[in-house]
Amino acid sequence: MNGCDYITITGVDSIQRLRVTNCIGKYSHINAITTTSEMTDLIIRYVKIYDTYAGGIKIIANNSLLVEYCTIYQCFAKLCIIQSNQNTDIVVRGCQFIYTKEVDIDDPEYGNTDGIFFRLAKSILVENCYFFGMHRVHGDGIQYYRGPSEPYNGDITVRNCVFEDWRNSAIFLEETDGIAKIYNNVFYNNQRVGVENAGHDNVKIWNNTFVDHGDLRILGNVQGRAINITGDNLTGIDIRNNIIVCFRSAGEPDLITFKATNSVEDYNCLYDANEPNSNTCVWGNSYNNSVGDYFSAKGGPGNDINADPLFIKYVEEGPFSEQDFRLQEASPVRGKGVDLSDEFTTDINGNPRVNWDIGAYEYINTNIGDKGEPEQTVSSFLYLNPEAVSYTHLTLPTN
Numbered sequence: 230m231n232g233c234d235y236i237t238i239t240g241v242d243s244i245q246r247l248r249v250t251n252c253i254g255k256y257s258h259i260n261a262i263t264t265t266s267e268m269t270d271l272i273i274r275y276v277k278i279y280d281t282y283a284g285g286i287k288i289i290a291n292n293s294l295l296v297e298y299c300t301i302y303q304c305f306a307k308l309c310i311i312q313s314n315q316n317t318d319i320v321v322r323g324c325q326f327i328y329t330k331e332v333d334i335d336d337p338e339y340g341n342t343d344g345i346f347f348r349l350a351k352s353i354l355v356e357n358c359y360f361f362g363m364h365r366v367h368g369d370g371i372q373y374y375r376g377p378s379e380p381y382n383g384d385i386t387v388r389n390c391v392f393e394d395w396r397n398s399a400i401f402l403e404e405t406d407g408i409a410k411i412y413n414n415v416f417y418n419n420q421r422v423g424v425e426n427a428g429h430d431n432v433k434i435w436n437n438t439f440v441d442h443g444d445l446r447i448l449g450n451v452q453g454r455a456i457n458i459t460g461d462n463l464t465g466i467d468i469r470n471n472i473i474v475c476f477r478s479a480g481e482p483d484l485i486t487f488k489a490t491n492s493v494e495d496y497n498c499l500y501d502a503n504e505p506n507s508n509t510c511v512w513g514n515s516y517n518n519s520v521g522d523y524f525s526a527k528g529g530p531g532n533d534i535n536a537d538p539l540f541i542k543y544v545e546e547g548p549f550s551e552q553d554f555r556l557q558e559a560s561p562v563r564g565k566g567v568d569l570s571d572e573f574t575t576d577i578n579g580n581p582r583v584n585w586d587i588g589a590y591e592y593i594n595t596n597i598g599d600k601g602e603p604e605q606t607v608s609s610f611l612y613l614n615p616e617a618v619s620y621t622h623l624t625l626p627t628n
Contacts, residue, residue, distance in 0.1 A: 260284040260310070274298055285309050294319045302327035307368070309345045315383065319353045321345065327361045328368070342368035344395075349375060352407075353385040362395030362419070369401040370419075373409075383407040387414060389577050393549045395419045398457075404428035408465075412436050412569075413577040413589050416455065417549050418477075423455040431465035432458070435569055436576070438554050438589040440543075441477040442484075456485045458492075461513075466492035470566035472538050472554075472588035474500040475509070477545055484520070486511040490527070496567045498534045498587050499523070536561040538588065555590040562587035 261278045262285075264271065269292040276299045278285045285301040288294060290313040301308040301324070308326045311319060326344035344360040347353055353373070360370035370392045375382040382405035392399035392414065399419045402409055404427060412435040416423035423439045426432050434456060443453020455473045458466055466489045475482040484501060487494050490513045499520045501509050510523035517523040524530040539560040542553035556563060566585040574582055576591040586592050 260287040260307075262286040264288050264290075269293070271295070272297070277301075287312070289313070290317050290319065292317060296321045296324060298323045300325045300327075307343045307346050309343075310348070311345060311350075312348045313350050315349055315351055317350050319347070319350050321353075321355045322357055324358045325361075326358065326370070343372050344368075344370040345372070347371070347373045347385070349382055350385075351383040353383070355385075355387045356389050358390045360390065360392045360395065360399065362393070362399075368395065369397045369425075370395045370399040372398075372401045372403070373405060374403045375405050384409070386410045387412075388573070389413045391415045391417070391549060392419060392423070393417045396421065398422040398425035401425045402427060402429040402432065407431070409433065410435070410572070412573060413575075414438075415440075415549070415554060415577065415589050417441065417552065417554075418546075419453075421453045422457045425457045426460070426463070426466075428460050428463070430463050432463075433467045433572075434469075434471060435467070435572065436470040436566065436582075436587070436589060438472045440472075440474055440552075440554065441482045442475070443482045454483050454486050456487070458485075458487050458489050461488050461490075463489040464492065466494075468492075468494045469496045470569065470585070470587050472498045472562060474498070474502075474538060475506070476502045476543055478503055482506075483509045485523075488513055494527070494533075496532045496565065496587065498536065498538050498562045498565070500535060500537055502537070532565070532567070534561060534565060534587070538562045554588070556586060556588065556592040558592070558594070560586070560592065563592050 262276070264287070271288070271290055272295045273288065274295070274297045276286070278301045285308040287310040288296070290311060294311065294313065294317060308328065313319060328342050344362065345355070355371065362368060362370060371387065373382065373385055384407035387400060398421060399416050400411060400423070402425065408431045409429060410433045411424060412433070414437045416437060416439045418441045421443065423442050424434055439455035442455040456468065458468070468487070473484050475484060483506065484499050488511070499510065501520060504520065505518040510517045510520060512523055512526040515526035517526055520535040524533065524535070539557040540552070540554045541557055544551045563586045564584040566587045568585050570582070576582055577589040580591050580593055582591045584591070
C-alpha cells in the first residue's frame, strides 16, 4: 500500500474514541476508514480523522446507524460517505465536517468533496452539526443521492446546523421519494446555493437564516441563490419563516428562485441591500431585479417582508465566527412568522419559540447588558469539543 490507503473495520457494533491521521491515498475512491457491509446497528462516536490525503470515512450501514460527536477535516476527497439501503435509519449528531485544503479544483483526481454523501436510507436525521467547505473546492455540504435505477429514498431532516462557504450547494437534494424537512439552520456565504432542490417533491424549508449566497467572482457566469427551487411541476414545496438576505456588495449575491408556483412561499423576509441586482429573485419565469418586482410577479407580498432583519452583528465577508445573526430588539421580523409548533417548538439554540420570529433564532427578551445590548439565553447548538475527548491516536506511516 502507499503508506496506508485505508483501514477496514469489520465485525464490531461500535467504533469509539479513535483518531486517525496521515492517511496517504490521494484518489477520491480511497478512504481513511471503511466499514464493511455485514455490520448492523452501528455506532460511530468520538472519531477524529484529519490531515489525510484520502477521503474521510465510508460507512456501509444496515438497519440503523448513529454517527455522533465526530470531527472529519482536512481530507482531499469526500469527508463522509454513508451508503445504506431503504431499511436503514441514520442519525448524524454533533459532528464537524470541515474542508480546508488548498487544491487545484480542476484536478480530476480529487473529485467532489462533500461533507456527507448519503446514498439510500429509510430515514435520515442530521442535527447540531457544522459544515465548512472552503469555497475553493467542488462539493456540497450534504448531498442526498439516489441513482436512476435504485429503490426508494426515505425522509431526511436537517436541523440546528451551520453551513458555511460551500462552493456548490450547502444541501443538494436529488430526486427522491420521501419528505425533506430543513429547519433552524444557518446558511452563510455559500458560493452557489444554500438549498438546491433537483426534482424533489415535498421539501419543507422553515425558519432558516440565509446570508450572502452566490458569488460571480468565484462562479463566473453561474448565478447563485440562497434557495433554488427549479421544477415547475413540483408539489408539496413549503418555504416559510426564513430570513433570506444579501448584504455583501461584491460578487452579486442573490436571493431565491421559486418556479414551483403552485406551492407555498410566504412569511419570509427577503432583503437585498444592493438593489437593483440582476435577477436577484425569480418567480416562475419572471426574472426580477428587486424584491419589489418579485412581489409583483407573485401577485403581491402576501405575508413576506422586504426589510433589513437587523442582526446583532454582520461583518462583510468575515467568517461565521465573527457574525451574530441573532435579532436585535427592533428587528422587523419579530413575531412575523407563522406558528409551526406542530413540527417543532425551539430555535437553533434550543430556546423556546414563543412569538414565532422569522429566521433560525428566536429573540429572547431578557435583561439589558452593560453595553446596552439585549442579553439572550444561548445554549450552544454546536458539537461537543473534540479536544475534550480522550482518543486512541493512530498515525499511519508514510512508507
